[in-house]
Amino acid sequence: AVHQLLESSFYEAEHRAYADERSADLQTLDPYRGQNANMHLCEAYIAAYRATKDASYFERADSLARRFAGELAEVAGGLIWEHYDANWNPDWQYNIDKxxxxxxxxxxxxxxxxxxxxxxxxxxxxxxxxxxxxxxxxxxxxxxxxxxxxxxxxxxxxxxxxxxxxxxxxxxxxxxxxxxxxxxxxxxxxxxxxxxxxxxxxxxxxxxxxxxxxxxxxxxxxxxxxxxxxxxxxxxxxxxxxxxxxxxxxxxx
Known part of the structure; x- marks a missing residue:
């Protein structure tokens, strides 16, 4: 059930990444995108694969790893930046005062x-x-x-x-x-x-x-x-x- 909710409400297939937050009624998607939620989802899918041996969970964990530790890290100079806009471009100013x-x-x-x-x-x-x-x-x-x-x-x-x-x-x-x-x-x-x-x-x-x-x-x-x-x-x-x-x-x- 959790996997289905993530797929239907948070996963953005065109970006191979998950959005961070929706309103309580699931109708409104916040424009903020971040690596942190995706890192922990990678971790969760590794655990799900270990528990079930369902290859689709490993494939999702692998896809997230390659997206963030590979493609998006390359955009940011080799390391992983925290914050992105709705199109998954690095947001270099987000929380700059925090x-x-x-x-x-x-x-x-x-x-x-x-x-x-x-x-x-x-x-x-x-x-x-x-x-x-x-x-x-x-x-x-x-x-x-x-x-x-x-x-x-x-x-x-x-x-x-x-x-x-x-x-x-x-x-x-x-x-x-x-x-x-x-x-x-x-x-x-x-x-x-x-x-x-x-x-x-x-x-x-x-x-x-x-x-x-x-x-x-x-x-x-x-x-x-x-x-x-x-x-x-x-x-x-x-x-x-x-x-x-x-x-x-x-x-x-």
């Missing part, structure tokens, strides 16, 4: 580059294809090159197309997704630099994001690792990213 928005931040997001890298490698594990590996490497390498904070360590939340940090705070989910991607890249490529990054990201997370007294990860810390609040497992995300990252690593031991 680089710290929880769900629609402006800027390239290192966490999303690496989350896509992880999904590409999950697809590769199901049906090997060197394209998945090469694009995963390119996304991860780009996220690290532009998003790693050389002064304080850790990955920033976002950076501008020109390279400046857009939001330099450090978010828990960014590091969880990135360490999972790094470990999968190491297992697939055998390149020691990815194991080094896995350890480096884990080290930063262990020292700055994990609450060693009560458990779980702090949602966000300052650029210098300073504690900003006691908030953990925020609504809408809970422990999904951290548990998923641990599963990804353990699944590849």
């Amino acid at each position: 680089p710290d928005d929880l769900f629609k931040p402006w800027g390239f997001q290192p966490g999303h580059q690496n989350e896509w890298a992880k999904l590409l490698l999950q697809l590769h594990a199901l049906k090997p294809d060197s394209w998945y590996v090469e694009r995963a490497k390119a996304l991860f390498d780009g996220a690290i090159e532009k998003g790693w904070d050389q002064e304080f360590g850790g990955l920033v939340y976002g950076f501008a197309p020109t390279g400046e940090f857009a939001d330099a705070n450090k978010y828990f989910w960014v590091h969880a997704e990135s360490l999972a991607a790094a470990y999968r890249l190491f297992k697939v490529t055998g390149e020691s630099r990815y194991l080094d990054w896995y350890r480096r990201i884990w080290d930063y997370s262990w020292k700055n994001l994990v609450d060693h007294q009560y458990g779980a990860w702090y949602r966000v810390v300052g650029r210098d690792g300073s504690k900003l609040s006691d908030e953990k497992s925020p609504m809408g995300k809970v422990d999904y990213h951290t548990l998923g990252a641990c599963w990804d690593v353990m699944d590849n031991l």
Whole structure:
């Protein structure tokens, strides 16, 4: 039923992508288009394929991966931009004054580059294809090159197309997704630099994001690792990213 609703109300076949939002009565389609919903739909279709072995679910996940990590990334210079207009052209101005928005931040997001890298490698594990590996490497390498904070360590939340940090705070989910991607890249490529990054990201997370007294990860810390609040497992995300990252690593031991 969910798949049918997505097909009838959100999937835009001519663009091989899903719209984000309709009105409650399903009559009005919001003009905003974004990569985030499509990334999580790719993830959902991978899970659906694993559970059912229905090839159509794998084909949809593969199509989304090639659309966003391939075609649309090429339009944006090699990395995946967050926001698009109704015709799936990059919207470089959307939320330009909100680089710290929880769900629609402006800027390239290192966490999303690496989350896509992880999904590409999950697809590769199901049906090997060197394209998945090469694009995963390119996304991860780009996220690290532009998003790693050389002064304080850790990955920033976002950076501008020109390279400046857009939001330099450090978010828990960014590091969880990135360490999972790094470990999968190491297992697939055998390149020691990815194991080094896995350890480096884990080290930063262990020292700055994990609450060693009560458990779980702090949602966000300052650029210098300073504690900003006691908030953990925020609504809408809970422990999904951290548990998923641990599963990804353990699944590849």
